[in-house]
Amino acid sequence: MKINIKSKTRDYEIFIENGLLKEIDNYLDVSRKYAIIADDNIPDVIIKRVINKLKYNIFINFPHGEKSKSLSEYERIVNILIDKGMTKNYIIIALGGGVTGDLAGFIASTIFRGVDYIQIPTTLLSQIDSSVGGKVGINLPKAKNSLGSIYPPKMVLIDPSTLEYLPTKEFNNGVAEMIKYGLIHSPEIYDKIKSGNINDNLEELIFECLKIKKHFVEIDEFDTAQRQILNFGHTFGHAYEAFYNYEKYLHGEAIGLGMLQVISPELKNDLIKVLQKYALPTSDPAKKEDLIKFIKQDKKVQTKGINIVLVNKIGEAYLKEINIEEL
Numbered sequence: 001m002k003i004n005i006k007s008k009t010r011d012y013e014i015f016i017e018n019g020l021l022k023e024i025d026n027y028l029d030v031s032r033k034y035a036i037i038a039d040d041n042i043p044d045v046i047i048k049r050v051i052n053k054l055k056y057n058i059f060i061n062f063p064h065g066e067k068s069k070s071l072s073e074y075e076r077i078v079n080i081l082i083d084k085g086m087t088k089n090y091i092i093i094a095l096g097g098g099v100t101g102d103l104a105g106f107i108a109s110t111i112f113r114g115v116d117y118i119q120i121p122t123t124l125l126s127q128i129d130s131s132v133g134g135k136v137g138i139n140l141p142k143a144k145n146s147l148g149s150i151y152p153p154k155m156v157l158i159d160p161s162t163l164e165y166l167p168t169k170e171f172n173n174g175v176a177e178m179i180k181y182g183l184i185h186s187p188e189i190y191d192k193i194k195s196g197n198i199n200d201n202l203e204e205l206i207f208e209c210l211k212i213k214k215h216f217v218e219i220d221e222f223d224t225a226q227r228q229i230l231n232f233g234h235t236f237g238h239a240y241e242a243f244y245n246y247e248k249y250l251h252g253e254a255i256g257l258g259m260l261q262v263i264s265p266e267l268k269n270d271l272i273k274v275l276q277k278y279a280l281p282t283s284d285p286a287k288k289e290d291l292i293k294f295i296k297q298d299k300k301v302q303t304k305g306i307n308i309v310l311v312n313k314i315g316e317a318y319l320k321e322i323n324i325e326e327l
C-alpha cells in the first residue's frame with residue numbers, strides 16, 4: 001500500500017507492506033551513504049534487516065525512552081555523527097519508535113542546516129502517527145516537544161511485521177492513538193477497535209489511520225488550525241506525562257487519560273470500556289490544578305486562551321478556544 005503526502009517543502013511517499021524491510025534495497029538506493037539512528041532496545045533482527053543491505057553507514061545507538069528526547073542526547077549524537085565523518089550528502093535513517101523519529105528527525109532538520117532523512121517506524125504508535133507529518137523535536141524539562149520543527153521526511157517505510165516483537169503494553173500504547181483517530185474522524189475505525197480484533201486487519205487499519213493523518217497534515221501542515229484536531233486528548237495528555245516527569249505513563253496511555261478529560265459525558269463510559277479492553281489506564285489521582293500548571297506552559301496556549309479539541313459525536317471533532325479558567 002502506498003500513500004503520497006503533499007507538503008510545502010517536498011512531497012513524499014509512505015510505503016506499507018508486511019516484510020518490506022527484508023527487501024529494503026527495493027526502496028533505498030544502496031549506493032548512498034546512510035547514518036542510522038536507533039535506540040538500544042530495538043530487536044537486533046530488525047536492525048540487521050536494515051543494515052545488511054546498506055553498504056555505507058554510520059550506526060548510532062542511544063538509550064531508549066522519552067528522556068532521550070533531550071538537548072544533551074541531541075548534542076551527543078550530533079558530535080558522534082560529525083566525528084564519524086558524516087557530511088551533508090548522508091541520509092539519516094530514523095529506525096524505531098516515535099522517540100527515535102522525533103530525535104533523529106530533529107537532528108536531520110538542524111545538522112549542516114538540514115539533511116534528508118527517512119522514517120522507518122517500528123512501533124504501532126510511530127507507524128500510524130509520529131513518522132508522518134514532519135513534526136520532529138525534543139523536550140525541555142519544562143515542556144514536551146518545546147524545541148522542534150516541521151521537517152518532512154524523504155520517505156516513510158512501514159513494515160507492520162516488525163510489530164510482532166513489540167511488547168503488548170507498547171502495542172496498546174499505539175492503540176490509544178488509533179482510538180483517537182476513530183473518535184475524531186472515523187466511526188468505522190472506532191468500531192473495529194471496539195468490537196473486533198485489531199490484529200485481523202492491522203495493515204489495513206494502519207493504512208486507514210494514515211489516510212486521516214494525511215487529510216489533516218495536507219490541509220494545515222504548519223499546525224495553525226485544523227491539524228490541531230489530531231491533538232485530541234493531548235492537552236491533558238502532555239500534562240499527565242510532564243506531571244509524572246515522563247516516568248509513569250507511555251505517551252498513548254497519557255493521551256487516553258487526556259481524552260477522557262475532554263470527551264463529552266455521553267461518550268465517556270463507552271471510551272472507558274474501549275480503553276479497558278486494551279489495558280489502558282482510565283483514571284489517575286493527579287489533581288486538575290496541578291495539571292493546569294503544566295498546560296499553561298504548553299506551546300498551544302495563545303494570549304487569550306487555549307485551543308482545545310472536543311468530541312461530542314464519534315467521528316466528529318471540533319476546535320474551541322477557551323480560557324484557562326474555563327478549562
Ligand SMILES: NC(=O)c1ccc[n+]([C@@H]2O[C@H](COP(=O)([O-])OP(=O)(O)OC[C@H]3O[C@@H](n4cnc5c(N)ncnc54)[C@H](O)[C@@H]3O)[C@@H](O)[C@H]2O)c1
Nearest residue numbers: 041042064097098099100122123125130135162165166251
Ligand atoms: N512527531 C509526531 O508527530 C508525534 C506524534 C505522536 C507521538 N510522538 C512522540 O512519539 C514518542 C512515543 O513513541 P513510541 O510510543 O513509539 O515510543 P518509543 O519510541 O520509546 O518506543 C517504545 C519502545 O519500543 C521499542 N521498540 C521499537 N520498535 C520495536 C519493535 N518492533 N519490537 C520491540 N520493541 C520495539 C523501543 O526500543 C522502545 O524501547 C513520544 O515522544 C511522542 O511525543 C510524536
